[in-house]
Amino acid sequence: MPGLEDILAGFILMSLTLYVLLGGADYGAGIWYLLARGPEAHAQRQLITTAIGPIWEANHVWLILVVTLLFSAFPLAYARVSTLLHIPLTLLLTGIVLRGSAFAFRSYDVQKSPLHRFWGTLFGLSSLITAMFLGIILGTVASSNLQNPHGGFVEVFVLTWIQPFPLAVGIWTITLFAFLASTYLIHETPFPALRRLFRRKALWSLAASVMMAILVLLLTKNYAPGIGQGLLQNSTGWVFLILTLLGMLGSTAGLWTNRFHLARASAIGYVTAIIWGWGFGQYPYLIKPDLTIYNTSAPPSTLELLLFVLVAGMIVVLPSLLCLFRVFKKIQV
Amino acid sequence: MIENLLAARLLMAISLGFHIIFAVAGMAMPFLMVIAEWRYIRTGREIFRELATRWAKGTAILFAIGAVSGTVLSFELGLLWPNFMAWAGPIIGLLFSLEGFAFFTEAIFLGIYLYGWNKIPPYLHLMSGVIVTVSGVLSAFFVVLANGWMNHPVGFQLLDGLPVQIAPLATFTNPIGLHETHHMILAAFVAIGFLVAGIHAFFLLRQPENPFHQEALRIALITGGLAALLQPLSGDLLARAVATFSPIKLAALEGHFHTTSGASFWIGGIPDVSTATISYGIEIPYGLSLLLHGDPMASVQGLMDFPRQNWPPLVVVHLAFQIMIASGFILMAMSVWGFWKIWRQKCLWKSRGFLRCLVGCAPLGLIAIESGWVVTEVGRQPWIIVGIMRTTDAVTPMPGLTVPLIFFTLLYLGLAGIVLWLLHRHLTVFPQTIELSGPPPRETHARS
Numbered sequence: 001m002p003g004l005e006d007i008l009a010g011f012i013l014m015s016l017t018l019y020v021l022l023g024g025a026d027y028g029a030g031i032w033y034l035l036a037r038g039p040e041a042h043a044q045r046q047l048i049t050t051a052i053g054p055i056w057e058a059n060h061v062w063l064i065l066v067v068t069l070l071f072s073a074f075p076l077a078y079a080r081v082s083t084l085l086h087i088p089l090t091l092l093l094t095g096i097v098l099r100g101s102a103f104a105f106r107s108y109d110v111q112k113s114p115l116h117r118f119w120g121t122l123f124g125l126s127s128l129i130t131a132m133f134l135g136i137i138l139g140t141v142a143s144s145n146l147q148n149p150h151g152g153f154v155e156v157f158v159l160t161w162i163q164p165f166p167l168a169v170g171i172w173t174i175t176l177f178a179f180l181a182s183t184y185l186i187h188e189t190p191f192p193a194l195r196r197l198f199r200r201k202a203l204w205s206l207a208a209s210v211m212m213a214i215l216v217l218l219l220t221k222n223y224a225p226g227i228g229q230g231l232l233q234n235s236t237g238w239v240f241l242i243l244t245l246l247g248m249l250g251s252t253a254g255l256w257t258n259r260f261h262l263a264r265a266s267a268i269g270y271v272t273a274i275i276w277g278w279g280f281g282q283y284p285y286l287i288k289p290d291l292t293i294y295n296t297s298a299p300p301s302t303l304e305l306l307l308f309v310l311v312a313g314m315i316v317v318l319p320s321l322l323c324l325f326r327v328f329k330k331i332q333v
Numbered sequence: 334m335i336e337n338l339l340a341a342r343l344l345m346a347i348s349l350g351f352h353i354i355f356a357v358a359g360m361a362m363p364f365l366m367v368i369a370e371w372r373y374i375r376t377g378r379e380i381f382r383e384l385a386t387r388w389a390k391g392t393a394i395l396f397a398i399g400a401v402s403g404t405v406l407s408f409e410l411g412l413l414w415p416n417f418m419a420w421a422g423p424i425i426g427l428l429f430s431l432e433g434f435a436f437f438t439e440a441i442f443l444g445i446y447l448y449g450w451n452k453i454p455p456y457l458h459l460m461s462g463v464i465v466t467v468s469g470v471l472s473a474f475f476v477v478l479a480n481g482w483m484n485h486p487v488g489f490q491l492l493d494g495l496p497v498q499i500a501p502l503a504t505f506t507n508p509i510g511l512h513e514t515h516h517m518i519l520a521a522f523v524a525i526g527f528l529v530a531g532i533h534a535f536f537l538l539r540q541p542e543n544p545f546h547q548e549a550l551r552i553a554l555i556t557g558g559l560a561a562l563l564q565p566l567s568g569d570l571l572a573r574a575v576a577t578f579s580p581i582k583l584a585a586l587e588g589h590f591h592t593t594s595g596a597s598f599w600i601g602g603i604p605d606v607s608t609a610t611i612s613y614g615i616e617i618p619y620g621l622s623l624l625l626h627g628d629p630m631a632s633v634q635g636l637m638d639f640p641r642q643n644w645p646p647l648v649v650v651h652l653a654f655q656i657m658i659a660s661g662f663i664l665m666a667m668s669v670w671g672f673w674k675i676w677r678q679k680c681l682w683k684s685r686g687f688l689r690c691l692v693g694c695a696p697l698g699l700i701a702i703e704s705g706w707v708v709t710e711v712g713r714q715p716w717i718i719v720g721i722m723r724t725t726d727a728v729t730p731m732p733g734l735t736v737p738l739i740f741f742t743l744l745y746l747g748l749a750g751i752v753l754w755l756l757h758r759h760l761t762v763f764p765q766t767i768e769l770s771g772p773p774p775r776e777t778h779a780r781s
């Protein structure tokens with residue numbers, strides 16, 4: 001029987017997954033906005049902004065849920081992370097602020113405005129940076145570098161996250177977000193030219209993400225041994241590795257043969273398997289080697305109420321979200 | 334270089350002071366839009382639809398900035414005050430989680446509202462506007478309850494400085510928190526109502542016949558006016574709660590040094606710590622006792638009863654309190670004037686003097702909100718959780734907080750400038766009289 005701590009940790013991981021699958025794809029779309037070139041550039045940008053316009057704010061709330069759940073359910077772990085990762089978290093926030101505002105300004109500003117291009121570029125750039133720092137932060141948490149580092153400012157607040165493993169996870173995150181976005185965007189347009197374009201982008205970003213996946217896996221050996229062992233020396237770990245592999249293969253096959261529903265479903269599976277693989281890889285630790293979900297958790301009275309709120313909240317939010325996507329995401333062809 | 338604690342406090346204050354402006358817009362603007370749209374559905378007059386869509390456009394940008402600045406806040410609680418969050422998370426985390434779900438519903442239905450004009454039936458569209466308003470108010474309710482808990486912590490027992498027997502639900506029956514919530518929610522409607530009314534009054538001074546601005550003014554002023562009539566009442570309830578549960582704070586905001594019966598109320602004035610008196614103010618004898626206890630001879634505790642190291646900064650708190658009250662009474666007077674005009678003259682826009690006053694009062698609600706929060710937050714010092722944890726003990730060990738302080742200040746200044754500029758351009762292209770007085774109102778297709 002899983003305890004309350006396990007269930008809440010599961011909820012947090014689920015929110016994080018949804019944030020990556022939905023919000024992450026919005027970042028990916030921003031990256032493609034930045035990279036749009038050639039005769040179709042304008043059409044691509046148009047597609048991207050209409051696709052994320054109505055939904056990005058709602059998608060973003062998953063992150064807020066992750067944060068609030070973390071400090072309600074596991075306050076000690078939250079305090080440690082937000083102290084030691086002050087700098088990358090601040091940079092992440094900067095990215096979030098710039099990206100949201102630039103997108104709003106872009107949509108709001110008159111088309112002819114001289115600043116229109118600037119807002120677009122800022123939106124794209126900050127999407128890229130935010131994705132990178134999100135990856136770096138998750139990578140640092142995974143890397144067991146956060147156990148009371150000592151030394152001066154640089155050792156404590158900088159060298160924990162400027163490390164090969166977190167940086168590789170940062171780049172990996174960029175490729176994954178870009179990949180997710182392109183597989184979704186194929187569904188958003190009826191125009192064959194754009195669909196071809198995003199199919200190509202999806203294949204390239206998939207290839208890049210697979211390469212980064214291999215690099216990250218290799219780096220675990222020296223830089224994040226905990227996760228590496230969790231994944232490779234335990235049968236559940238292997239299940240997730242195999243699921244990740246299946247997701248990669250399914251995405252490749254779907255894109256290659258123009259079965260875009262298969263491609264999208266596999267892309268979702270691929271990314272989900274990575275996140276849950278990470279989760280199981282370090283279970284029950286939040287921060288290795290000392291903070292677990294058991295020794296940092298709030299008392300049961302809080303956890304019970306939280307669980308109740310979560311269930312009630314989901315009963316309200318999930319149908320509403322469905323509504324939102326039904327109104328704006330009429331899947332074409 | 335400023336000291337780290339000071340930098341953290343300033344950063345928190347700037348982030349909150351920035352967020353609150355967009356947050357109140359996110360609460361009250363959807364309400365105005367819903368009223369306009371409802372009038373459109375009832376009367377079929379295009380002008381109301383035009384009003385709703387234009388207000389919606391402005392709201393979209395405010396909401397986006399509100400969402401990102403709010404995200405900054407939810408991280409900053411941990412980034413700046415990790416010890417506070419570690420201590421308080423199990424108790425008030427529940428409120429923030431509820432708030433999270435309120436944001437969720439708000440963001441979802443705002444998306445539907447803003448982008449779904451032609452995609453869903455009118456009544457569903459109106460409904461989503463209603464849901465946005467309700468969830469906006471709910472999110473304010475939850476977050477202000479969390480703040481109320483910091484002012485009057487409940488729902489736990491202390492054991493060796495740590496909370497045990499935690500009962501998070503007690504935050505819902507916390508008197509300070511509850512009184513703060515109605516005061517804050519009213520404040521949002523006051524501030525936005527008068528801001529919008531002031532803007533449209535400004536345009537009516539130039540184009541007195543423009544029905545677009547006439548209707549806008551009516552909706553905004555009635556909304557803001559009703560709330561402004563209730564606001565001093567709600568403020569009085571809050572002040573009584575503060576007097577009961579944190580008498581030192583009340584004494585600080587009144588500049589009341591010596592415990593006496595028949596305490597005076599001071600209008601204006603600067604509290605002087607060295608002499609323990611207030612100078613340059615207007616004294617209203619027995620005022621304070623009367624206001625707080627309904628009895629001119631009631632006794633009111635003064636600052637001298639409390640150890641000096643627990644006093645909040647007196648001058649700031651007292652002045653901010655005076656600014657809020659003055660704004661509150663001016664706005665209440667404006668509301669009375671406005672309702673009298675509606676009642677007797679059936680018209681709000683004939684008198685240029687009234688319109689000019691409305692323009693002058695446009696920022697007062699926001700000013701009152703900012704100063705009211707200074708009263709609450711600075712008045713809570715030196716505590717972050719009153720009686721439990723001092724702000725000094727809550728701050729992060731991360732050095733060099735001046736850097737994010739400067740950075741976020743510049744960032745927010747930049748954002749504020751851009752928002753103002755965009756809104757200004759949006760405002761100057763309002764529909765002209767000629768466009769709108771074209772076809773007669775189509776009463777027929779309404780209420781199908």
Ligand code: HDD
Binds near residue numbers: 514516662698702
């Ligand atoms: C439109 C805005 C507005 C207006 C007109 C008023 N207030 Fe206010 N006031 C606020 C907006 C506000 C606020 C910004 O919303 C605060 C900060 C915290 C809170 O809950 O509300 C607040 C706080 C606040 C506090 C401090 C509570 C605490 O420290 O916990 C008191 C005692 C009052 N108010 C009393 C009044 C009175 C007697 C008013 C009479 C006119 C008044 N307010 C008008």
Ligand code: HEM
Binds near residue numbers: 343349410707710
């Ligand atoms: C949005 C309206 C608000 C404004 C304008 C505001 C304003 C301020 C100000 C001026 C300070 C600095 C006080 C000082 O150090 O002298 C402050 C501190 C703080 N506020 Fe608020 N506040 C608001 C709402 C809230 C709410 C709802 C919460 C919590 C739930 C909160 C939590 C805090 C915390 C944790 C600090 C830092 C600790 C401290 O200085 O005591 N604030 N706020």
Ligand code: HEM
Binds near residue numbers: 060064
């Ligand atoms: C009295 C104080 C506050 C009020 C009345 C308030 C109200 C609101 C409202 C109505 C929104 C909706 C978005 C918008 O209107 O732009 C919002 C957004 C937000 N607020 Fe605040 N807020 C307050 C203080 C805080 C504090 C202290 C925090 C952090 C702990 C916070 C966190 C957030 C977050 C995360 C969002 C974004 C939600 C989204 O993505 O849609 N707020 N706030």
